[in-house]
Amino acid sequence: xxxxxxxxxxxxxxxxxxxxxxxxxxxxxxxxxxxxxxxxxxxxxxxxxxxxxxxxxxxxxxxxxxxxxxxxxxxxxxxxxxxxxxxxxxxxxxxxxxxxxxxxxxxxxxxxxxxxxxxxxxxxxxxxxxxxxxxxxxxxxxxxxxxxxxxxxxxxxxxxxxxxxxxxxxxxxxxxxxxxxxxxxxxxxxxxxxxxxxxxxxxxxxxxxxxxxxxxxxxxxxxxxxxxxxxxxxxxxxxxxxxxxxxxxxxxxxxxxxxxxxxxxxxxxxxxxxxxxxxxxxxxxxxxxxxxxxxxxxxxxxxxxxxxxxxxxxxxxxx
Amino acid sequence: xxxxxxxxxxxxxxxxxxxxxxxxxxxxxxxxxxxxxxxxxxxxxxxxxxxxxxxxxxxxxxxxxxxxxxxxxxxxxxxxxxxxxxxxxxxxxxxxxxxxxxxxxxxxxxxxxxxxxxxxxxxxxxxxxxxxxxxxxxxxxxxxxxxxxxxxxxxxxxxxxxxxxxxxxxxxxxxxxxxxxxxxxxxxxxxxxxxxxxxxxxxxxxxxxxxxxxxxxxxxxxxxxxxxxxxxxxxxxxxxxxxxxxxxxxxxxxxxxxxxxxxxxxxxxxxxxxxxxxxxxxxxxxxxxxxxxxxxxxxxxxxxxxxxxxxxxxxxxxx
Numbered sequence: 001x002x003x004x005x006x007x008x009x010x011x012x013x014x015x016x017x018x019x020x021x022x023x024x025x026x027x028x029x030x031x032x033x034x035x036x037x038x039x040x041x042x043x044x045x046x047x048x049x050x051x052x053x054x055x056x057x058x059x060x061x062x063x064x065x066x067x068x069x070x071x072x073x074x075x076x077x078x079x080x081x082x083x084x085x086x087x088x089x090x091x092x093x094x095x096x097x098x099x100x101x102x103x104x105x106x107x108x109x110x111x112x113x114x115x116x117x118x119x120x121x122x123x124x125x126x127x128x129x130x131x132x133x134x135x136x137x138x139x140x141x142x143x144x145x146x147x148x149x150x151x152x153x154x155x156x157x158x159x160x161x162x163x164x165x166x167x168x169x170x171x172x173x174x175x176x177x178x179x180x181x182x183x184x185x186x187x188x189x190x191x192x193x194x195x196x197x198x199x200x201x202x203x204x205x206x207x208x209x210x211x212x213x214x215x216x217x218x219x220x221x222x223x224x225x226x227x228x229x230x231x232x233x234x235x236x237x238x239x240x241x242x243x244x245x246x247x248x249x250x251x252x253x254x255x256x257x258x259x260x261x262x263x264x265x266x267x268x269x270x271x272x273x274x275x276x277x278x279x280x281x282x283x284x285x286x287x288x289x290x291x292x293x294x295x296x297x298x299x300x301x302x303x304x305x306x307x308x309x310x311x312x313x314x315x316x317x318x319x
Numbered sequence: 320x321x322x323x324x325x326x327x328x329x330x331x332x333x334x335x336x337x338x339x340x341x342x343x344x345x346x347x348x349x350x351x352x353x354x355x356x357x358x359x360x361x362x363x364x365x366x367x368x369x370x371x372x373x374x375x376x377x378x379x380x381x382x383x384x385x386x387x388x389x390x391x392x393x394x395x396x397x398x399x400x401x402x403x404x405x406x407x408x409x410x411x412x413x414x415x416x417x418x419x420x421x422x423x424x425x426x427x428x429x430x431x432x433x434x435x436x437x438x439x440x441x442x443x444x445x446x447x448x449x450x451x452x453x454x455x456x457x458x459x460x461x462x463x464x465x466x467x468x469x470x471x472x473x474x475x476x477x478x479x480x481x482x483x484x485x486x487x488x489x490x491x492x493x494x495x496x497x498x499x500x501x502x503x504x505x506x507x508x509x510x511x512x513x514x515x516x517x518x519x520x521x522x523x524x525x526x527x528x529x530x531x532x533x534x535x536x537x538x539x540x541x542x543x544x545x546x547x548x549x550x551x552x553x554x555x556x557x558x559x560x561x562x563x564x565x566x567x568x569x570x571x572x573x574x575x576x577x578x579x580x581x582x583x584x585x586x587x588x589x590x591x592x593x594x595x596x597x598x599x600x601x602x603x604x605x606x607x608x609x610x611x612x613x614x615x616x617x618x619x620x621x622x623x624x625x626x627x628x629x630x631x632x633x634x635x636x637x638x
Contacts, residue, residue, distance in 0.1 A: 007634065123541065125540070142474065142476065143462065144462075144473075144474040144476060151541075153541075153544065153545070153604075154463075154540055154541065154604055154607075155461065155462060155463040155475065155476065155494075155495055155604060156474065156476045157461065157463055157476050157495030157501060157504065157505075158463055158495045158540075158605055161498065161500065161501065161608055162540055162607055164636070175474075175476070176474055176476030176477045177476070179480065181480065181507055181508055181509070182476060182480065182508065184507050184633070185476065185507045185508050186476075187633070187634060188500055188503050188504045188629060189500055189504050190500070190636065221442055221471060221473055221477075221478075221481055222442065222470075222471030222472075222473065225472065230569075250571060251571040252570040252571020252572070253571070285472075285474060285477040286477055288473075288477065288481055289477065289480055289481065310507060311633065314503070314630065314633075317483070317509065
């Protein structure tokens with residue numbers, strides 16, 4: 001087994017494996033982030049569902065729970081984004097992933113404070129903008145990823161080679177990655193590492209509702225869909241809420257109607273409170289491959305062991 | 320360089336490289352199929368755009384142009400499908416790929432005549448049905464693929480591991496594959512080989528219109544989209560025709576209205592006649608990675624050389 005792996009991503013974050021756990025609303029607080037970091041990956045807290053004071057508490061608890069590097073994801077569409085930026089600076093966070101917005105403004109502010117900045121993109125054009133803004137790396141996220149998604153619908157298989165061609169900074173692949181073989185495939189395509197979301201939703205340490213975890217492990221192929229394209233496209237598990245939106249979309253409902261049907265607090269209702277019928281359940285297509293709930297350390301080990309075996313015997317299950 | 324590669328796919332078809340050129344309407348006649356077969360892959364003629372007597376002529380010309388194995392793709396929704404089935408039997412074709420329909424009826428008939436039968440699917444449930452029907456292999460085609468596509472929108476990155484788990488018969492990956500690294504990634508995910516369409520559309524031997532080839536090499540990321548989901552979903556290059564359909568869909572147009580807007584002969588108009596504005600231009604997301612038009616043998620060699628290099632140095636461009 002390869003116990004260590006040195007490349008641009010492990011060096012950038014000073015971690016053992018080039019595995020980043022995605023910052024996810026209602027899911028990745030200090031418990032999950034510190035568990036992944038302690039396991040040799042990079043754990044990220046998802047600040048998009050936290051009030052500024054809650055983020056501060058999570059950061060402090062994470063510091064107490066791990067001596068390893070960890071980071072915070074900040075969606076730039078967050079209403080109080082300035083406060084989150086100030087919090088990570090005040091708390092001397094070393095790594096920040098930004099998403100859902102323009103990286104131009106905040107990248108330079110964060111970097112002035114010595115913070116490593118990574119931006120999440122869905123196209124090579126956005127990746128170039130992130131590189132130009134001074135980001136240290138990018139996450140390129142394919143159509144199959146859960147949650148907020150790009151408009152061009154480029155899949156990981158196609159997106160990674162395109163972003164690899166476009167930028168020189170280190171590249172993390174996201175979308176459709178829950179296993180070691182998927183990780184290796186993404187790196188063969190040109191990524192230096194991976195950002196994994198859905199698989200960690202089904203970890204013991206994830207703070208989302210237990211019923212949501214059960215719904216994911218029961219879900220099958222075709223059970224997720226990219227929805228609400230007239231607003232911001234979101235990949236979610238099909239349920240009553242999805243069906244309502246889908247029927248409205250099929251009849252040509254305007255953006256405003258979809259926004260009204262969505263209302264407020266749907267994601268919290270689904271993912272945190274476990275309302276499987278009427279909540280928004282953000283998850284990626286790989287949910288169909290996820291079959292159990294485990295401690296984060298076992299998930300990291302399992303992915304890494306499979307990756308390692310696949311490096312040594314790439315075609316072993318093909319004969 | 321690995322000059323030969325022995326696995327279940329090369330053995331099944333008796334070919335040098337596990338590379339199949341997809342049978343494509345208005346694109347893959349005897350010229351392209353024989354060129355790919357002569358290059359060490361498996362060439363397929365696309366019978367979906369041929370009258371029965373035209374198919375017969377193409378088969379006879381292909382036999383004259385190569386002594387290597389080649390095959391015919393038959394879409395099972397073809398109106399005169401019985402005639403095509405009879406033609407391949409009469410002409411003693413050894414390999415048939417079926418697509419777009421239920422493999423149950425024709426697989427047994429073809430196999431009674433000693434024909435190797437492969438069916439194209441978009442989900443593991445359909446893959447299981449193909450295996451149960453007696454197919455010798457399946458092609459699993461992801462959301463990123465050009466032309467007709469599945470309803471579940473599962474991408475190659477997720478679909479291949481799912482189909483690998485579901486069936487025991489050899490598996491070809493399709494969708495998002497135009498380079499050697501993409502081929503290796505697909506095989507790492509569980510495929511025994513690949514079926515490549517879009518890349519061969521930009522070959523000298525492809526019979527589609529030169530303007531369509533030019534449009535593909537000029538196309539960028541995000542220029543294809545899955546359209547006409549209320550009929551049969553088709554991935555195509557965006558143009559006036561796409562915009563018309565998209566606007567109607569956005570306003571909630573019924574299936575019948577979309578069918579009327581589509582009309583008849585759109586694919587021929589676009590791909591064969593080169594009407595880039597009002598024709599249907601079927602192509603995959605990888606069009607953004609295709610930059611030139613070459614002889615098929617050079618395409619096969621290029622893919623194989625890159626595959627071979629990537630096997631030896633999987634992370635070489637990552638440092």
